[in-house]
Amino acid sequence: MKRSKDIKKPLNSKGAAIFKKMLDDKKAIHQHLMNGGKLSDLKDKYQFLDPLSIYQP
């Protein structure tokens, strides 16, 4: 039986799933806005940072 040649496959980064999730979310939000949607439609789907909550003296 012939051994099949080794198939070289690219190695994913250790955090590939994290970066892919961020990229997928970014694309989905962009598409939503391009289709006339508003960020407020997505407030339950993503955890947006409230700008007012940032400042901590």
Place this chain on the structure above:
Amino acid sequence: MTHYPFTNLSELAFEFRTPHGTVYHAYFIAYGNLFSDYPEFANDVYSFNLEIALRDDIDNQAIDNKIAQTIVAIFEYFFTSRKNVAIYICDSADDRHLARKRKFDFWFWKYNDGNILKEDSIAVIADFEIYNSILIHKQNKFADQIIAAFKTLNERADDK
């Protein structure tokens, strides 16, 4: 440094408008749930995104430095909480991600006052690459650990 005034939009994003009428939304999304291996800073990690919400009618190709200055001002505001961490992902959907990265890098180089640390890397996923950057305030007490974690996440996994 002068920038466009930005306002808070529905407690979700910063909004600013250029004199030509283009409206931008800059927003941060929390991703603490994805960084559970790093509990010391997981809850402070956000992705940063910038979207054009309304494009001006005039095809204005002139370089507007105030847009960059406004983004910088938003980051300065973001980093008033020293523990905050921002990750910027370059969208490769239209093959313009290198141009976006160059623009982001240039803005950082030109306007960073030295308080923000930035690390760049490339994550590999199957057959494509994601250019990404992390920004941390230099007074973040976990800065070294965060940068180390970021480098680890971008390293290729051992396939053995």
